[in-house]
Every structure is written in structure tokens, then in C-alpha cells.
Amino acid sequence: MPVVTRQVTDLLGDLVRIDSVAPRYEPRGGGEAAIAAFIAGWLADAGAEVELADTEPGRPNVLATLRGTGGGPTLCLRAHTDTVGYRGWSRDALTPRIVGDHLYGLGAADGKAGCAAAMLTLLALARSGVRPRGDLLVACVADEEGIAAGTTALAERGGIDAAIVVEPQRTDEIVVEHQGFGWLDVVTRGIPAHGSAADDGVDAIVHLAEVITRIHRLDRSVFHRFPSLNNGRTVCHTGMVSGGTDYSSYPDLARVGLEVGIQPGERLADRIAEIEEIFAEVAQSEPGFDGQVVVRLDREPFVASGHQALQDAAAGAIAAVLGREPTITGATGWTGAAILQRAGIPTVLLGSAGGRFHAPEEWASISDLARLCEILTRTALAYLGG
Ligand SMILES: [Zn+2]
Known part of the structure; x- marks a missing residue:
């Protein structure tokens, strides 16, 4: 049963209206509890067995199972309920606005498009009149x-044989690898001194500036490699910077927070080694240079494995719905697919x-979302033994 555009628009609009800003982005953000309650009720009405599982107090995952007849695999559709903050919106970010095909x-x-797609897929399966052998598990998770x-x-919960992570991308693509990333602090240490004592002071901020300039050069040159991924570029940008205490003193400490990508086949250690090479270069021209890299977060890349049966099911569904063969490809941005695959779940x-x-002015294509629902429904039926 094709999912109609009206259904998609209404559900996506309902989800956008519920504030699910992660507390990390806005201390007064709604968090995931209200949207989880809405999704849980909706999926229970659709015929699923629903469970709310807190990841931390008040931040639940919604886990909804549509039981098959038994003896088949469990396929998980994973979406996420949390959003970033409303900074920069000139109008109410939580009031959906529809212009043409964009919501x-x-x-x-x-x-939220991913949540809507997973929910409507479960509903379509429940109403299809076909009961596959395997179970469909819709997981709308917190804190992505x-x-x-x-x-x-x-x-960690286990009991999943294969997973589809639903994130924004082209409908005719099956993504089987993407970058990992690291959050790094680069710290330079100088020698504090009175501003008039140039012979005594070592300027940590100037040293950091030298390092940042060279990292930026690296980004503009060698990080434009890896044509296998969608747009081939390794993530590399500064996120925040701090240092010094006052106008009148040489700063003894400066720090920049960086986000750096890790291509499939690489490790964060490769990026750190590049930065340490930069340290050695800067030290040659800057006496007293002292640099250090501190790892804040290390997320490995995603490379699918054991996923052929799922990929075949998805490829057949895409060909049937779009009338063309899918592209099997990679992506630039990190997702939780890396975590599921690392746990041994083909994803x-x-x-x-x-x-x-x-x-x-973030937007989602309504017609494309309706097509995705149909692709996911057909994929689930094929994979679960419909
Ligand atoms: Zn995001």
C-alpha cells in the first residue's frame, strides 16, 4: 500500500512541532521524552509492542516491534529523535512551513524524516495483509x-540481525561506508610575562595561530582526496578557540577545538600524526614551541560487512519504486551505523x-520521503521473508 503524501506531511509536521532539542544544545531544550511518548503512542496504535528505554533519566529510546510469524530475522530501522538547537532561526523553528515539495x-x-519513514513503514507493513516471518523493530533513539x-x-541490547540507519541522503543510494571523526584539542603552551618583557615571554596564541594556519593548508590540499566517498573530502575544521588572560600579558596557554574526519581504512592516530608533524615544523621557526594534542572523542569510520542480503533487498526495492538501479556508495558525515556495525550487526x-x-530553514522533501517509505516497506518485506 503506497504511503500517501498527505500522511507523510501530517506526521512529519506533528514531529517537527514537538520540541526535541537536545539539552546539550539548549539547556531549556525539550529533550526526547515528549517526542518519544508521541511516537510510542502512535506505534502502539499501529499494532506494535512498544517499550521506552531510558539512555539516561528522561532521555528514552522508543523501541517498537511488529511481530512476524516466527523463525525469521529481526530487521531494525534506526532513526533519531533529538535535534540541534534553534539558533539563527528568524521565525519559530518548530512551526512547520510547507512550500512546494519542501517541509x-x-x-x-x-x-524527524527518518522517524516518520520508520513509523510509516511499520504501519504499512501492519496493514499490508502480509505477515513476514521476521520481526520489524523500529528504534527511534535519543542523543544522536x-x-x-x-x-x-x-x-548493546542485542537481538538485531540487520539494521537500516535512516538519515538524509539521496533515495537512490545505498550507503555502505562513511567517515569517522575525532574531536581534538590542540593546546600550545608559552611562557607568561609582562607585556613589556618581550625577551621573557613566549606567546602561546601566536604559536597556536601558526599551527591552525598549517592545519587549514592541509585541509585545502591533501584532505581533498578519497574520491570513493560521496564528495571525497575529509572533514577538518576548527570549532572553538580560547587563550590568554588579559591585554597586558604574554599568554601562557591557547587551545583550539578541532573536528577531523577519519576515512575508511584510517584511524584517528593518522590525523594526530599529521598534527605532530606540523608541531615539528613550527618548532623549527618558533623558539620555545610546546604543542600537545588531547583526544576528546574518537568515532571510527563505518564500513558495512555481512550486509549482502540486506543490500540486495534494498536494491530490489529501490529498482521497483524508482525504476532505476541504486548507487552503492559512501558518505561524508558520521552516523550511528558505525556503532551498530561494530557490534556485529550488518548495517x-x-x-x-x-x-x-x-x-x-532546514527542509525535507515530502515526495522523496513518501518514496522512501515505500522503499523501506518493500525492503522489509523482502528481507523478513514476506
Ligand atoms: Zn544532525
């Missing part, structure tokens, strides 16, 4: 925009179009 609103694409505690808890990514993620 605008905070989290419309990342990740934070430390992915929801996906980690899902992976691929499917999704629908959207744009302006983590920015004002």
Missing part, C-alpha cells in the same frame, strides 16, 4: 546529536532528500 522546520530532515548514547544502548544507510541541516 521546513528544525529537525525536519535530520532526523550528542554522544550517540541511544544507538550505543540499541547495539546500511537509506534516506530521503533534505537540506540546511543544523542551520535555519
Whole structure:
């Protein structure tokens, strides 16, 4: 039964209206409890067995199972309920606005379109009149925009034979690998001194500036490699910077927070080695240079494995719905797929179009989301033995 555009628009609009800003982004953000309660009620009405599992107090995962006849595998559709904050929106970010095929609103694409797709897939399966052997598990998880505690808890729960992570992407693509990333602090230490005592002071901020300039050069040159991934570019940018205490003193400490990508086949240690090479270079021209890298977060890349049966099911579904063969490809952004695959769960990514993620006027394509629902329904039926 094809999912109609009206159904998609209504459900996605309902989800956008519920504030699920992660507390990390806005202390007064709604968090995941209210949206989890809405999704849980909706999926129970659709015929699923529903469970709310807290990842930390008040931040639950929704786990909804549509039982098959037995003896088949369990396929998980994983979406996420949390969003980033409303900073920069010139109008109410939580009031959905529809212009043509686009639904605008905070989290419309990342990740409420994924939640809507997973929910409507379960409903379509429940109403299809076909009962597959295997179970469909819809997991709308918390904290994907934070430390992915929801996906980690899902992976630890077990009982999943294969997973589809639903995130914004082209509907005709099956993503089987993506970058990992690291959050690094680069710290330089100088020697504090009175501002008039140039011979005594070592300027930690100037030294950090030298390092940042060279990292930026690395980004503009060698990080444009890896054509196997969608746009081939290794993530590398500064996130925040601090240092010094006052106008009148040489600063003894400066720090920049960086986000750096890790391509499939690489490790965070490769990025750290590059930065340490930069330290050695800067030390040659800057006497007293002292640099250090501190790892804040290390997320390995995602490389699918054991996923052929799932990929075949998805490829057949995409060909049937879109009338063309899918592209098997890689992506730039990190998702919880890396965590599920690391736990031994064969995983691929499917999704629908959207744009302006983590920015004002984020949008999701309504027609594409309807097509994704149909692709997921057909994939589930084929994989679960319909
Ligand atoms: Zn996001």
C-alpha cells in the first residue's frame, strides 16, 4: 500500500512541532521524552509492542516491534529523535512551513524524516495483509546529536540481525561506508610575562595561530582526496578557540577545538600524526614551541560487512519504486551505523532528500520521503521473508 503524501506531511509536521532539542544544545531544550511518548503512542496504535528505554533519566529510546510469524530475522530501522538547537532561526523553528515539495522546520530532515519513514513503514507493513516471518523493530533513539548514547544502548541490547540507519541522503543510494571523526584539542603552551618583557615571554596564541594556519593548508590540499566517498573530502575544521588572560600579558596557554574526519581504512592516530608533524615544523621557526594534542572523542569510520542480503533487498526495492538501479556508495558525515556495525550487526544507510541541516530553514522533501517509505516497506518485506 503506497504511503500517501498527505500522511507523510501530517506526521512529519506533528514531529517537527514537538520540541526535541537536545539539552546539550539548549539547556531549556525539550529533550526526547515528549517526542518519544508521541511516537510510542502512535506505534502502539499501529499494532506494535512498544517499550521506552531510558539512555539516561528522561532521555528514552522508543523501541517498537511488529511481530512476524516466527523463525525469521529481526530487521531494525534506526532513526533519531533529538535535534540541534534553534539558533539563527528568524521565525519559530518548530512551526512547520510547507512550500512546494519542501517541509521546513528544525529537525525536519535530520532526523524527524527518518522517524516518520520508520513509523510509516511499520504501519504499512501492519496493514499490508502480509505477515513476514521476521520481526520489524523500529528504534527511534535519543542523543544522536550528542554522544550517540541511544544507538550505543540499541547495539548493546542485542537481538538485531540487520539494521537500516535512516538519515538524509539521496533515495537512490545505498550507503555502505562513511567517515569517522575525532574531536581534538590542540593546546600550545608559552611562557607568561609582562607585556613589556618581550625577551621573557613566549606567546602561546601566536604559536597556536601558526599551527591552525598549517592545519587549514592541509585541509585545502591533501584532505581533498578519497574520491570513493560521496564528495571525497575529509572533514577538518576548527570549532572553538580560547587563550590568554588579559591585554597586558604574554599568554601562557591557547587551545583550539578541532573536528577531523577519519576515512575508511584510517584511524584517528593518522590525523594526530599529521598534527605532530606540523608541531615539528613550527618548532623549527618558533623558539620555545610546546604543542600537545588531547583526544576528546574518537568515532571510527563505518564500513558495512555481512550486509549482502540486506543490500540486495534494498536494491530490489529501490529498482521497483524508482525504476532505476541504486548507487552503492559512501558518505561524508558520521552516523550511528558505525556503532551498530561494530557490534556485529550488518548495517546500511537509506534516506530521503533534505537540506540546511543544523542551520535555519532546514527542509525535507515530502515526495522523496513518501518514496522512501515505500522503499523501506518493500525492503522489509523482502528481507523478513514476506
Ligand atoms: Zn544532525
